Amino acid sequence: MFLPEGVEWALHCGWLLSHLEPGETLSSRRMAEFYGLPPAYLSKVLKSLVRAGLLEAVTGPRGGFRLARAPEEITVLEIVEAIEGRSPLFRCMEIRQRGPAPATKSDCLRPCGIAAVMYQAESAWRNTLRETTIADLASHASSGSTNRARGWLRSLPER
Amino acid sequence: MFLPEGVEWALHCGWLLSHLEPGETLSSRRMAEFYGLPPAYLSKVLKSLVRAGLLEAVTGPRGGFRLARAPEEITVLEIVEAIEGRSPLFRCMEIRQRGPAPATKSDCLRPCGIAAVMYQAESAWRNTLRETTIADLASHASSGSTNRARGWLRSLPER
DNA sequence: GAGTATTTACTCGGATACTCGCTGTCCGAGTAGGGCCGG
DNA sequence: CCGGCCCTACTCGGACAGCGAGTATCCGAGTAAATACTC
Numbered sequence: 001m002f003l004p005e006g007v008e009w010a011l012h013c014g015w016l017l018s019h020l021e022p023g024e025t026l027s028s029r030r031m032a033e034f035y036g037l038p039p040a041y042l043s044k045v046l047k048s049l050v051r052a053g054l055l056e057a058v059t060g061p062r063g064g065f066r067l068a069r070a071p072e073e074i075t076v077l078e079i080v081e082a083i084e085g086r087s088p089l090f091r092c093m094e095i096r097q098r099g100p101a102p103a104t105k106s107d108c109l110r111p112c113g114i115a116a117v118m119y120q121a122e123s124a125w126r127n128t129l130r131e132t133t134i135a136d137l138a139s140h141a142s143s144g145s146t147n148r149a150r151g152w153l154r155s156l157p158e159r
Numbered sequence: 160m161f162l163p164e165g166v167e168w169a170l171h172c173g174w175l176l177s178h179l180e181p182g183e184t185l186s187s188r189r190m191a192e193f194y195g196l197p198p199a200y201l202s203k204v205l206k207s208l209v210r211a212g213l214l215e216a217v218t219g220p221r222g223g224f225r226l227a228r229a230p231e232e233i234t235v236l237e238i239v240e241a242i243e244g245r246s247p248l249f250r251c252m253e254i255r256q257r258g259p260a261p262a263t264k265s266d267c268l269r270p271c272g273i274a275a276v277m278y279q280a281e282s283a284w285r286n287t288l289r290e291t292t293i294a295d296l297a298s299h300a301s302s303g304s305t306n307r308a309r310g311w312l313r314s315l316p317e318r
Numbered sequence: 319g320a321g322t323a324t325t326t327a328c329t330c331g332g333a334t335a336c337t338c339g340c341t342g343t344c345c346g347a348g349t350a351g352g353g354c355c356g357g
Numbered sequence: 358c359c360g361g362c363c364c365t366a367c368t369c370g371g372a373c374a375g376c377g378a379g380t381a382t383c384c385g386a387g388t389a390a391a392t393a394c395t396c
Binding site (some may be wrong): 161163165197199200203217218219220221222290 | 334339340341342343344347349350352353
Binding site (some may be wrong): 038 | 379383387390
């Protein structure tokens with residue numbers, strides 16, 4: 001059971017978009033080229049980010065995507081949830097209520113110990129992802145990676 | 160993207176097996192009956208736990224499963240990994256090495272910031288699951304649940 | 319030369335196939351106990 | 358009544374279908390810029 005591959009793509013693209021000048025956009029086609037990804041599917045992934053309000057899309061020539069907010073205001077968790085969905089990793093099916101000796105209604109007011117542990121672990125996972133923003137990714141990236149991205153962006157046909 | 164449903168089943172069955180007397184076993188059929196689960200598929204799930212060394216299986220009449228270790232020595236994480244696999248939730252495809260401006264070998268000695276965050280979050284998730292054992296689940300369970308399980312176990316045809 | 323209508327090329331957006339893993343099921347090998355037969 | 362043999366019933370174990378989410382792709386609507394034409 002893996003996270004969708006699009007999550008990784010979305011995070012990398014978010015990082016790349018944070019290196020644009022204000023107001024500038026970058027097309028899905030360019031990003032797919034930079035990372036060697038299938039353009040059509042990447043477009044689908046980025047569309048999810050637009051729906052979630054994390055990216056803004058500009059149609060037409062010289063159009064593309066840009067961050068809808070400042071990089072400091074976009075967390076890794078938001079991007080993950082935009083692609084993967086807000087549904088919990090662990091879904092309690094309440095099997096304790098089934099069978100010949102089902103749990104009573106009063107017992108089920110609180111989640112069972114198993115669900116509690118799973119929810120707690122998932123909360124730890126989400127909290128870690130929430131503590132990192134796109135800006136953090138950019139500031140902690142190696143200078144080599146940053147220079148490569150900026151250089152490639154400048155090499156694109158201007159305007 | 161959900162965790163396999165078998166994870167929940169395995170955890171509940173582990174909890175139930177911890178209520179057996181030493182040396183006693185409980186068949187897959189009985190457990191499926193108790194939780195209202197498809198017997199064949201539950202058997203498949205429990206088989207994974209045997210492969211992982213968490214459960215012991217006894218074939219033949221009056222056979223079944225029992226915990227391979229003391230409940231205090233079996234963590235929730237071990238059960239999850241036995242079903243779901245030891246592979247990480249996030250799998251870095253190293254897309255930074257692809258495209259027209261690939262990352263250099265020296266840059267890739269360390270994981271990129273994105274992979275680092277994902278691994279850190281996953282580590283937090285696993286650590287939480289590792290801190291809880293089957294014995295903890297049993298001790299924190301409501302008295303109602305415990306009594307229901309014990310009572311049902313005693314109601315089974317003896318020997 | 320300047321303004322304008324047209325063409326063009328490029329973008330995102332939604333609707334449509336394909337693949338693989340989780341879900342679900344089945345039947346076979348093996349065993350422990352119970353029953354039957356003989357002494 | 359007692360011992361041994363056989364048989365049955367029940368268990369786990371591995372191999373075989375079905376479905377849904379993720380993967381991948383295509384074409385259409387819309388737009389901004391560049392172009393060509395007219396005045």
